[in-house]
Amino acid sequence: xxxxxxxxxxxxxxxxxxxxxxxxxxxxxxxxxxxxxxxxxxxxxxxxxxxxxxxxxxxxxxxxxxxxxxxxxxxxxxxxxxxxxxxxxxxxxxxxxxxxxxxxxxxxxxxxxxxxxxxxxxxxxxxxxxxxxxxxxxxxxxxxxxxxxxxxxxxxxxxxxxxxxxxxxxxxxxxxxxxxxxxxxxxxx
Amino acid sequence: xxxxxxxxxxxxxxxxxxxxxxxxxxxxxxxxxxxxxxxxxxxxxxxxxxxxxxxxxxxxxxxxxxxxxxxxxxxxxxxxxxxxxxxxxxxxxxxxxxxxxxxxxxxxxxxxxxxxxxxxxxxxxxx
Numbered sequence: 001x002x003x004x005x006x007x008x009x010x011x012x013x014x015x016x017x018x019x020x021x022x023x024x025x026x027x028x029x030x031x032x033x034x035x036x037x038x039x040x041x042x043x044x045x046x047x048x049x050x051x052x053x054x055x056x057x058x059x060x061x062x063x064x065x066x067x068x069x070x071x072x073x074x075x076x077x078x079x080x081x082x083x084x085x086x087x088x089x090x091x092x093x094x095x096x097x098x099x100x101x102x103x104x105x106x107x108x109x110x111x112x113x114x115x116x117x118x119x120x121x122x123x124x125x126x127x128x129x130x131x132x133x134x135x136x137x138x139x140x141x142x143x144x145x146x147x148x149x150x151x152x153x154x155x156x157x158x159x160x161x162x163x164x165x166x167x168x169x170x171x172x173x174x175x176x177x178x179x180x181x182x183x184x185x186x187x188x189x
Numbered sequence: 190x191x192x193x194x195x196x197x198x199x200x201x202x203x204x205x206x207x208x209x210x211x212x213x214x215x216x217x218x219x220x221x222x223x224x225x226x227x228x229x230x231x232x233x234x235x236x237x238x239x240x241x242x243x244x245x246x247x248x249x250x251x252x253x254x255x256x257x258x259x260x261x262x263x264x265x266x267x268x269x270x271x272x273x274x275x276x277x278x279x280x281x282x283x284x285x286x287x288x289x290x291x292x293x294x295x296x297x298x299x300x301x302x303x304x305x306x307x308x309x310x311x312x313x314x315x316x
Contacts, residue, residue, distance in 0.1 A: 024258050028265025035266075036273035047281040075255075171310055 031071070032147030041139035052133040059123065060140055063115035064111050067147040070108030109148055116144040118144050195309060203302040209295030213288040222292035228271040229300040233307065235263035265311050271296045 045056040077098055120137035129137075207226070214222045239260025272293055279289035 020260065024261040025265040028262035029269040031262070032266040032269035032273060036270065036277055040273075040277045043281045043283075047283070049282045171205060 030146050034143040034149075035064075037087050037139045037146065038143035041136045041143075047134060050133070052129070054124070054127075054129060054136065056136055060119055060136065063119060063140060063144050064147075065111045065112075066110030067107050067116060067144045070105045070110075070112060071104035071147060073101060073108060075103070113141075113144045113148055116140040146185045193218050197303050199306055206295045206298030206302065209298065211290045213284075213291035213295065217285060217288055219284055219288070222275055222288055223286055224270055224274055225271050225292045225296035228267055228274065228298060229296050229303065232267035232300060233269065233303055235260040235267070239263075268300065271300065 042056040042060070044050055045054075116137075120141055124134055124137035210222055210226055214220045239256045242256050267274050275284065275289040275292045275296075278284045278297075284292075
């Protein structure tokens with residue numbers, strides 16, 4: 001297993017199906033945690049404990065919606081299609097389309113996280129809001145970060161597992177062809 | 190394996206779990222913590238449904254189909270929801286913090302019972 005330049009070998013347990021299943025469960029748990037952080041902030045905004053005049057409005061919801069949509073888009077792509085151009089029988093440009101849609105998904109995910117920070121700064125920090133109300137903005141950032149973590153834990157583990165077992169040689173081929181950035185280094189073991 | 194003692198112990202734990210959840214809602218005359226029971230009863234359902242719905246003959250698919258993964262995702266979501274919901278209620282002043290503690294512990298006991306019960310009896314079915 002010397003197909004990567006690093007001195008530390010990839011731990012064997014990352015390859016097992018059990019790890020992959022655990023990754024899927026953890027990803028659901030992380031998404032739930034992020035979701036309820038934000039729901040908590042919005043409930044707090046409506047509850048009797050909120051003494052301030054600030055409230056969660058639709059603006060606060062937009063980053064979360066972007067993140068959830070991005071997650072949906074990324075997970076609806078069949079990752080093996082990324083190498084589909086090397087199949088002789090697949091239609092033309094399937095891999096190109098898959099990459100485009102995947103890019104859109106990543107952009108939505110990153111946009112959600114960036115948007116939550118934007119809301120935190122522009123709506124709360126600039127108006128010098130103090131702690132109990134500042135929670136609305138902080139919870140938004142935490143929620144979006146957790147949804148992004150969800151992706152890292154769930155899909156990354158699954159991809160590691162798939163590429164590790166080299167079940168789909170064309171996907172490995174795609175990784176081998178595109179070994180440029182650190183991300184694909186991760187995928188290429 | 191799954192003898193009479195296991196069943197008695199499991200039902201005992203289930204009863205304690207229900208006792209804690211019902212106490213947490215009845216002591217304060219506020220029945221929101223009962224949602225925890227509903228969450229944990231629903232939690233294993235996506236796994237069961239999606240494992241039935243998945244094609245068993247799609248050998249082309251590597252490492253489990255998307256439907257099964259979706260079921261696991263939903264189960265993970267619901268399990269954390271059972272903990273997050275009382276915490277949310279307590280943080281927003283809808284239930285007290287002691288009610289939160291009791292309903293979380295009770296919910297975990299109920300869910301643990303369901304999981305261990307299905308584990309014990311799935312083994313009997315398969316072999």
